[in-house]
Amino acid sequence: MPRDDDSARDSAPDLQILGDQITLQPRSYVETRRPDDHDEEALMKNMARFRSEPLRFLREVSLYVSGTGWRAYDNFIGRPIYYAGFSEQMRNSVVSAPLLRARISQLADKRLEVEENEGWLRKDDKDYAVKRAHRRAVIESGIRDVAEKMTDDMICKFESKTFIRGAYYLVTQLLTRAYHQVGSFLQHAGAMWIRRSFGNDTLYTTLVQAYIDTMLQGGYNFECFIEGGRSRTGKLLPPKFGILSFILDSILSGRVKDAIICPVSTQYDKVIETEGYVTELLGVPKKKENLADFLSGGSSVLSLKLGRVDVRFHEPWSLRKYIDEQLTKLGKSSDTKDLTSKTPENAVLKQKLLRTMGYKVLSDINDVSVVMPTALIGTVLLTLRGRGVGKAELLRRIEWLIARVRAKGGRVAHFGNAPLVDVVRRGLEVLGKDLVGEVQGLAEPTYYAVDRFQLSFYRNMTIHLFISEALVSVSMYTRVKQGGGPAHQEISYTALREQVLFLSSLFRGEFIFPSEGLAANLEKTLIGLENDRVIKLQRDEKGTIESIGLSDEERVAGRENYDFYCFLIWPFIESSWLAATSLMGLTPPVHQKEEIWIEVAQAQNTAQLLGKTLYHQGDLSYFESVNRETLKNSYQRFEEEGVIYAVKSKDGKSPPRLCLSPEWRAPRDPTSGALLASGKLWDFIERIASSRREGKNRRDGATVSTRVLRLTDALGAQLFEKAAAPESKAESKLSDEEADKLKKVVKAERRRRKLEGRAHL
Incomplete structure (x- = not known):
């Protein structure tokens, strides 16, 4: 739905930086080329190399x-920093804080109580008060030393x-990520x-x-x-x-x-680690970063053509x-001082404030984020039918x-007045x-997605703009x-609303939804889709929407715009179904008589193995x-909705475990013991499946259900x-303490679900 002009004028401006001059442009500003315009300049130019330009290199250093000039770090917004004694002053302020x-x-006091119970301090001693005061001073001094060491670290x-000037120069030349070996440097x-x-x-x-x-009090x-x-997927976590x-x-x-919050969006034309992200997402453990690999491969990374970086700032609040x-x-x-008392009601209220605050920041980041040229290309390639385009x-x-991005109130990266054909080529x-x-060798240049998994990273940079249209x-x-025919493909407003509500609840942890509520949004x-001639709305005499179907224009166009929205979210529906x-x-x-708890990591690894198998057998459409x-x-999400129960050990030594909630367990054939395609969980799966993509490679049916089950x-x-094997790292049974804690958690979650209801689109 296009935003009105007033909202565009009131939104945060863009910054145009050229040399030492900064110009504020409204977010709706579109560049126009003037006769005296120059080509777009990089904010940071290449630095001289000692071998090729030794004099220029020494001059830059x-x-x-x-x-000299902007490198002085004298004119900046905020409290004074980078002066001798700053760290000592900050350390003293923290350690002397009343809270600490x-x-x-x-x-x-707790330690003295332990020592008294163990007989180290005897209350019947005549000098008990003196000994206790002395011991208390020793304990407090020791704790204070520990606190000072923690603070310093x-x-x-x-x-x-001088350090930060040299650090800036070094970072721009060498460092692309943080390593443990440079911890002190970064601190x-x-x-x-x-x-x-x-x-x-x-x-x-x-x-x-x-x-x-201390930092907030000091400004x-x-x-x-x-x-x-x-993010391994390209969208906000x-x-x-x-x-x-x-x-x-x-x-x-x-x-x-x-405190003043300023959400910041940083986006890249190309991300170095996408190939590594894909291997991690497919279950390969992340390779530990080390300085040796950086030194051996750093030059190849720095020589890559990675495009541009776009940074945008939301209006602070x-x-x-x-x-x-x-x-x-x-x-x-x-x-708010009433909220400092530790009551269950205050804990729930503070948690709600914290969650809404966190998601508001993410929503603001999405609002000012821009769509990069690579994201435009990746999105189009993955939302078209056919082998290529x-x-x-x-x-x-x-x-x-x-x-469409601009109509939704989104931003597209400035192209420096370059024609679209040049932007796409770059x-x-x-x-x-x-x-x-x-x-090669065709009548027209034809492009195709080589690695759809990696390209999905770039497609996911645009999905937040169209999540409502995609769910509809x-x-x-x-x-x-x-x-x-068209009449047979129409859906009633009630049925549509129920399915949209179901899917929005399913993806509550996956996407950031508009805050207006389901009905309004x-x-x-x-x-908006009707105005774009994608759908046709049937209304009664009062103007109330009764049913929804594809428009005649969209059918003539081969459903290309409708398909675009479906292709955006189909991979996520497939993943939830899996x-x-x-x-x-x-x-x-x-035959199992006792409850056996499964390691969460092993259950998820098995789900991944199931998905890979189903993909290669044709029962899953998207490898991503x-x-x-x-x-x-x-x-x-399944844990939040009570479909599965999960427990974590208090000391962290035992891995998290889960089991399927009894009310969600599928029935089995009494003779063969085979799973039956019925029950509460199967109905839930079928409802997800109703929105899955069908095509020439996949059709739902009884044979498919039997094979998958x-x-x-x-x-x-x-x-x-x-899980039941003796060599298992995790206990297959719950301790009494874990069982009691689980009962309390399950009860609290049921109460929360009743209070909050389902998530709204």
Whole structure:
């Protein structure tokens, strides 16, 4: 649905940087070529090499060391940094924070209590008070030393402008990623080091909170990556709430008055690691990075043609104001100090605030992100029928896609006034022949997807713009794929709404949906598709939508626009279907008397093996659907919906385990013990399957169901056998403590699902 002009004017501007001049352009701005225009210039030019240009090389080094011009690092937004004594001042501020002092005192009291119980301190001694005070001072001093060491290992070391100038020069020449060997280097350049897991270390948790408080109280800028890692699929990952929870607690407690959030989108024409991502998603363990590999292969990486990087900034917003707005919506008091008490109600409310905050940041990142030329090419190639596409047709569909992106309020990367044909040519060069091939000796240049798995990374960069249209289209597909005349392919509004609601709930952890709610967003999406002449809406005399079908124009055009939206999301539907089908194999065998718990990793690996087998046997349409990331997300959703139960060990020594919820277990033939295609789980699988793509390579039917179930059951039997084996790393049974904890979790999840209801599109 096109956004109105007012929304475009009110949105965050683009930055045009040329030399030392910065110009603000509205997001709807379209470049026009003027007679005095020059070609687009790179923001960072190539640096001189000592062998070829020794004098220029030495001059450049001297400019960085002396801090000439913009290299001085004097004029920047934010509090003063990079001066002698900064690290010591920050360390003292953190260690002396009231929050941390209170935690140290609390830990000292706990230790004294232990020593008294063990007889180290006797209350009947006449000098008990003196001994206790002395012992308390010793314990607090020891804990304080530990806290100071933790702080020194964690905080940024902004001590020298000369260092950061040299660091910038070195990074731009050598480093493409962070390694353990350069940890100290990065810490002095502004990196903050925190543990991946805090466990039950309350001192460390409080220390990190005190550091965040100190930075926010001092007005320092700091950057965090909300996704927590690199996306292997090309689309945004669900938010990681670690750092965000500390920031939120700083505001809610009143220790910090406000924090200004500025979401940033960074996108690339080509990502170096896509080939490695594919192997990881197919189940090959990630190869550990090391300095030797970088030094041996770094020159080849730096010589690659990787295109351009596009960075966009969303309009900053006040976290304090956002919290107040959310509390008002929930009918709560804006006095957040009431939330500091640890009650179940406050815990639920704080968790809700944290989740909405995290997804708002991701939504804002999506709003300002741009679609790169390589993403346009990858999207078009993977949403067309047939083996390949001619050059003229490729240009036509890319031009159409650009128009649709802008109509949806999205941004397309500036092309520097270059014609579209040149932009596509450069995009094809960046992608390379390993991803996009060209058939030689034909009447017209014809291109085809060589590696569809890798290209899906670029297609996924656009999917967030069209997720509503995609869900509506595949929901209509439940009738469209039945064939027949136009009237036979129409779907009622009620049936469409139910399927859209089902799919949006299924993909709640996979995509970021608009926040208007199902009814408003569904109607807006349908009207938008009607205006684009993709669908036709049948209304009653009151104007209420009764049924939906393909428009006559779309049928004449061969369903190319309707198919585009379906092709975007079909691989994800396939993956969810695969994950759900793999759960059938977790139904315990007939002869099994006791509950056996399966390692989560082994269950997901088996689901991947099932997917690869079904793909090569023709029962799965997309090889990318077997990727580990999407299967993992599906399993997470199944756990949230109570389809599977999962437990994690308290100490982390035993791997996470799962079992299929009793009410979701499939029935078995009483004679043969074979799985039957019926029951609650099978109905769930069939509902997903109703939106799956059909074609010449695949048709649903009883024979297919029997074959798939037989294979799933065989793989499941192997899982149960491995779990029960003596050499298994994980316990196949739950301890009493784990069983009690599981009961509480299941009860809490049921209550949450009743309160929250289903996710809305």
